[in-house]
Amino acid sequence: MKDSIVIDMQYADYDLIDGTPNVHRHHIFEGVANRPLSDADGLWVPLSQEHHEGKLSVHxxxxxxxxxxxxxxxxxxxxxxxxxxxxxxxxxxxxxxxRYMRSYL
Known part of the structure; x- marks a missing residue:
């Protein structure tokens, strides 16, 4: 996986939202078609278990x-x-x- 272009890599081991350690790497653009693109483009962020898969998480x-x-x-x-x-x-x-078939802005 390519280094993230979203964050400075010195912070890649800490949650993007609250800075807690022990993170998962979340692909910002998910799905069968977009996950490889996210990997190639460095579009991932570090998230704790709670922010990645918890009740109020990205998923x-x-x-x-x-x-x-x-x-x-x-x-x-x-x-x-x-x-x-x-x-x-x-x-x-x-x-x-x-590349991603839509704009979010």
């Missing part, structure tokens, strides 16, 4: 899931734009839509 709470999708898309667009600096038009949003 059981629509608002938390939507928030993670927004965070992931913004990280992707920032990275994509940074890699293509110098191009007048910002193609990052369209590139994201093309």
């Amino acid at each position: 059981n709470n629509k608002e938390m899931c939507t928030l993670m999708h927004i965070i992931g898309q913004l990280a992707y667009e920032k990275k994509y734009y940074k890699d293509l600096c110098g191009i007048k038009d910002d193609p990052a949003r369209e590139q994201f839509r093309s």
Whole structure:
């Protein structure tokens, strides 16, 4: 799995939300088609068991899931734009839509 582009890797062993240790790596864009893309693009975050699979977790709470999708898309667009600096038009949003088949913004 590629390093995360969402967080600084020095914090990869701590929960994104409250900083607790002992984390799972959550693929921001899940599913059969999107999990390999999340791996390749570094779109994962560290989450504790409670935030990953608990009652109010990304897998059981629509608002938390939507928030993670927004965070992931913004990280992707920032990275994509940074890699293509110098191009007048910002193609990052369209590139994201093309790759993940929708926009969360």
